[in-house]
Amino acid sequence: MNNKKTQFAIEANSLHVDIKNAPILRNLSFQVAEGEIYALLGGNGAGKSTTLKTLLGFNQPSSGKVFIAGQEVYSALDFIRRKTAYLPESATLYPHLSAYENVQYFLSLADIKKSEDELNQAFQRVSLQESAWHRQLQTYSKGMRQKTAIALALLREAPIFLLDEPTSGLDPVAIDEFNQLVRELASSGASILMVTHDVYGACQVADRIGLLRNGELVGEYDAPENGRIDTEQVHAAFAQRKAL
Amino acid sequence: MSSHSFAKVLVVAKDEWRYWLRSKLAISVLVIGLLLTLSAAIVTAVTMMELSHTRASLQDTAEQTFVDQPDRHPHRMVHYGHYAFRVPSPLSTIDPGVDAFTGNSIFLEGHRQNSAMFADQKQGTALTSLGSLSPAFILQVLAPLLLILIAYSSVSRERESQTLSFIVSQGTSIFTLIIGKGVALLCVVGLIMLPVIASSGIAIVQGESIVVVLSFLSAYVLYLLVWSLVVLLVSTAVSKNSESFTALLFVWVLFCIVMPRIASSTASASIVSPGKLETDFAVIAELRKLGDGHNANDPAFSKLKTSLLRQYNVETVEELPINFRGAVARASEAQLTEVLNRFAENSMQEELAQTQVSRNFGWLSPMVAIRSLSMISAGTSIETHHRFMREAEDLRFSFVQSLNQVHIDKLNYADDMNRNANAEAGQKARVSAENWQMIQDFKFQLESASARLHRSMPAFAQLFMWIAIAGSLIRFFGRRAI
DSSP: OOOBOOSOSEEEEEEEEEETTEEEEEEEEEEEOTTOEEEEEEOTTSSHHHHHHHHTTSSOOSEEEEEETTEEGGGOHHHHHHHEEEEOTTOOOOTTSBHHHHHHHHHHHTTOOOOHHHHHHHHHHTTOOGGGTTSBGGGOOHHHHHHHHHHHHHHHTOSEEEEESTTTTOOHHHHHHHHHHHHHHHHTTOEEEEEESOHHHHHHHOSEEEEEETTEEEEEEEOOTTSOOOHHHHHHHHHHHHHO | OOHHHHHHHHHHHHHHHHHHHTOHHHHHHHHHHHHHHHHHHHHHHHHHHHHHHHHHHHHHHHHHHHHTOOSBOHHHHHHHOEEEEOOOOGGGGTOOTTHHHHOSEEEEETTEEOOOBOOHHHHSOGGGGGOOOOHHHIIIIIHHHHHHHHHTTTTHHHHHTTHHHHHHHTTOOHHHHHHHHHHHHHHHHHHHHHHHHHHHHHHHHTTOOHHHHHHHHHHHHHHHHHHHHHHHHHHHHSSSHHHHHHHHHHHHIIIIIIHHHHHHHHHHHHSOOOOHHHHHHHHHHHHHTSOOTTOTTOGGGHHHHHHHHHHHTOSSGGGOSSOHHHHHHHHHHHHHHHHHHHHHHHHHHHHHHHHHHHHHGGGTOHHHHHHHHHHHHHTOSHHHHHHHHHHHHHHHHHHHHHHHHHHHHHSOHHHHHTTTSOHHHHHHTOBOGGGGGGOOOOOOOOOOHHHHHHHHHHHHHHHHHHHHHHHHHHHHHHHTOO
């Protein structure tokens, strides 16, 4: 059996996932190209987090396949985890460690050696204020913790980002900063899959949106050339689907 | 494990220590654990060394007092008696075992087998009967609690704060994480054991076998490894810190408090042993069937009389070249000792059978396994006490029969019969004090290393079983942990 595909950074083909005999994802297919920002939009229980966990190899599909960087996820878990940067909803790093210590710890686990200058550059790139670098994360806001996690992903040089509700709980300024950072990442070639229930946020940043309901992809919306996806159109579809 | 994975394990272990050092609870628990073990090791070592010195000195004093007695009737010396003291083993500075409960000296006299006296627990207040704070008690009961307090949230806090899935998503296996936390916990074990390792070194200097000391220390490392694995297992299997803490406290109470008591109760219920009073009455009833050794005319000794008269070819006991009263005393002591030994041996076998039942509970509680293993290795188990009782009895029988032999050979029968007539007759019925030199030096020796190691094998098997079970369950729950 050929487990290699090369066309897309992320690809799900006819994906079915059952958890405790209940179908969570049904015939889910989508693709994320290199340098693309794809938002998987859905309400509570739509299957967004399950999709991410399946891409990370935490859930075994009942049928169908998922590919990351051309490799079938379950046949190359180590490879997949080197290529992906996963940011959980609460961007949970260690609160007893500083941003510096957190990043150094995770890089050591990945056996990646980076100089102090490289760490400084990564923190500067995500706009984490210098005064906070050596403070324990328990004093950080959620936005600052996310910046730290993204700095880590940059240092790991992961080309694929999987973001779980990344703007949940952020203030508008932090959301704008985050969106800008995500766009910069994409423009530098990173592929980004974010799952969210924030219609407005998804339309602000995504190149493409997939609407997920009850584990099924019920619609996809592309951004026009040099423009953003129409928020009202997606919102209407989201609200209509929710009402169904 | 590859060097790459091992490096990751060390990174995790180092971070776990950093977490503990920044947590007030963990650092307090570590300091308390270390101070407790250190103080217990020092206090118990000083106490046991003093005891050892005191008992050796008392043994010498008892022997000197005996040989310093003036000329006397030999049977008076039989009743004057002697003492045997059990000098504690070198490792009893860590685990005093049954020593504190069974008594450590015996008064040896003719016609009686006395119980051991001066048990430390019986001399203390009622509170000391709850158990002294020996290093063994700390390692067996309190150290697991310290490990729980330090590490109950090792894995569960990673899951509760979602760092677990984050770490795994970065390419680190959950087992690397668990092993790393286990290594950190083993460093805590090493730290808690440092004072005990130092005490063991002193035990080697005092003459304990190096192999036994290594086996003793390995047993404690294995036991605390079991607890480290149990802590990691529960922390891996449950999803919340609070659940982990509650479950581990329950396990600790079950293994360290409830199970040892169930083991003792089951042992005494399954092997019913008659009480001391009951046994004493049975012994008295048996002894009544024997003759009175103080009465040479007791019909119970008529066979002896006939046999001696025939042997020496004389008509009356007065014509015998030996003292007939001494011969009666010797024969009576031999018969009586046989009865006493039978009862003592029965009682010891019952105690041993009960101990065995209790030790089998090591399959149900690692604390019961280490308790047995520790006492056996330290030479403070019930077997050692029984050996002391047997050796003390051999000493008693030997010195009583030696005095009876002096009675037979060196005291004229007529003088002996006439001893109460007047003061001068009383003086004639004495033998020289030189005869008291026959008392043997009593030195209670440690059991051989091989015997103790052999006896401790089942408890080692029990600990290995616990390690295998906990390790397998960690593998099972680790796979389902994400």
